[in-house]
Amino acid sequence: MRELLIRTVSGIVLLIILLGCLYFASSGAFSLLLLFIVAVGTFEMFRLHGLQGNSHFVLGEFCSLGFYVISTLVAVKLLAPKFLSLDLIFLMIPFLHALFSKQFDFKHVASFHYGSMLFLSFPAALLNYMLSNDFQLELFGSYLGTGLILLVFALLWSNDIFAYLTGRLLGKHKLFERISPGKTIEGSLGGFFFTVLGMCIFCHFSDLMPYSIGVGLAIVAVVFGTLGDLCESMLKRQAGVKDSGNLIPGHGGILDRFDSIMFSVPFVFIYLLLI
Numbered sequence: 001m002r003e004l005l006i007r008t009v010s011g012i013v014l015l016i017i018l019l020g021c022l023y024f025a026s027s028g029a030f031s032l033l034l035l036f037i038v039a040v041g042t043f044e045m046f047r048l049h050g051l052q053g054n055s056h057f058v059l060g061e062f063c064s065l066g067f068y069v070i071s072t073l074v075a076v077k078l079l080a081p082k083f084l085s086l087d088l089i090f091l092m093i094p095f096l097h098a099l100f101s102k103q104f105d106f107k108h109v110a111s112f113h114y115g116s117m118l119f120l121s122f123p124a125a126l127l128n129y130m131l132s133n134d135f136q137l138e139l140f141g142s143y144l145g146t147g148l149i150l151l152v153f154a155l156l157w158s159n160d161i162f163a164y165l166t167g168r169l170l171g172k173h174k175l176f177e178r179i180s181p182g183k184t185i186e187g188s189l190g191g192f193f194f195t196v197l198g199m200c201i202f203c204h205f206s207d208l209m210p211y212s213i214g215v216g217l218a219i220v221a222v223v224f225g226t227l228g229d230l231c232e233s234m235l236k237r238q239a240g241v242k243d244s245g246n247l248i249p250g251h252g253g254i255l256d257r258f259d260s261i262m263f264s265v266p267f268v269f270i271y272l273l274l275i
Contacts, residue, residue: 006249007164007251009249010248010249010251011157011161011251014248014257017033018033018150018153019150021033022146022149022150025131025146028076030127030128030131031072031076031128034068034072034124034127034128035065035068035069035072035124037120037124037254037258038064038065038068038116038120038121038124039061039064039065040245040247040253040254041064041116041119041120041253041254041255041258041262042060042061042064042065042116042120043057043061044244044245044253044254044255045060045112045115045116045119045120045235045244045255046060046112046116047239047244047245048235048236048238048239048241048244048255049108049111049112049115049235049239050108050239051104051108051109051112053103056097056101056104056109056112059093059097059113060112060113060116062090062093063090063093063094063113063116063117063121064113064116064117064120064121065121066086066087066089066090067087067090067091067117067121067122067125068120068121068124068125070083070084070086070087071084071087071121071122071125071128071129072124072125072128075125075128075129075131075132076128076132077132090117091114091117093113094106094109094110094113094114095110097109097113098110115235119231119255119259119262119263120262122266123261123262123263123265123266124262126265126266126269127149127265129269130145130148130149130269130272131145131146131149147208148208151202151208151217152217152221152261152264152265152268153261154198155195155198155199155217155218155221155222155225156221156222156225156260156261156264158191158194158195158198159191159192159194159195159221159222159225159226159260160191160225160229160260161191162190162191162193162194162195163183163187163188163190163191163192163226164187164191165190166186166187166189166190166191166194167182167183167184167186167187167188167190168187170184170186170187170190171184171185171186171187172184172186173185173186175187175188176230176233179230179233179234179237180229180230180233180237183229183230183233188226191222191226192222195218195221195222196215196218196219196222198218199214199215199217199218200214200215202214203215213275216271216275217268217271217272220264220267220268220271221264221268224263224264224267224268225260225261225263225264226260227263227264228259228260228261228262228263228264229259229260229263231259231263232244232255232256232259232263235255243256244256
């Protein structure tokens with residue numbers, strides 16, 4: 001009961017921070033929040049990969065933050081699209097890093113660098129594209145903006161909440177015991193069912209999108225959000241730790257709280273492009 005209370009209070013605080021940053025999104029508050037998530041998440045990724053030494057950490061942060069900052073400046077139209085080519089530099093640095101590293105080989109260095117960029121920087125940059133008015137009209141029509149970002153967060157956090165509650169009440173069969181012993185099939189199905197149901201109710205009372213698109217969005221978000229959660233659990237299991245950090249009481253670290261969001265955002269982005 002105490003754990004649930006702590007998780008609930010922390011979740012409410014996170015929601016207030018998210019709403020506040022989105023409300024002041026035009027001033028860059030949301031982009032700064034994502035910058036913080038990328039920076040702290042990269043540090044947690046650094047520890048999960050068992051790397052030591054300031055050079056590994058500094059270069060990892062340089063690649064993650066550099067990739068995010070360049071992409072975001074293009075998204076908010078402070079840089080021309082041609083400057084996205086600079087991101088190629090950050091993709092090549094892991095090779096040079098491994099080449100001159102005397103302690104770790106390429107597979108260790110690359111898994112940290114590319115894991116951080118693909119799991120954190122790239123999705124965070126896509127969220128800024130989704131928020132940009134110019135890009136949303138050019139690429140997606142009327143389905144993007146602050147409201148949709150809130151909807152995506154709501155879908156993924158709803159799935160987490162109902163999967164947790166259903167799993168606690170009814171969970172008997174392990175979903176992926178080798179990676180995450182705590183997750184159950186019943187919990188995952190409960191999260192999926194209640195999230196899709198909530199999306200149907202939302203579509204009924206809102207004119208943001210029709211049922212077909214809304215339900216499809218919920219399915220994409222839940223399926224890939226669950227996979228993202230499992231992928232982060234895989235990293236923690238390989239590192240031999242329970243949580244990626246202790247920044248958020250009741251939830252763990254940044255990766256623990258935003259893993260499903262960051263992993264699913266690229267697939268949500270693709271889904272919205274295709275529709």
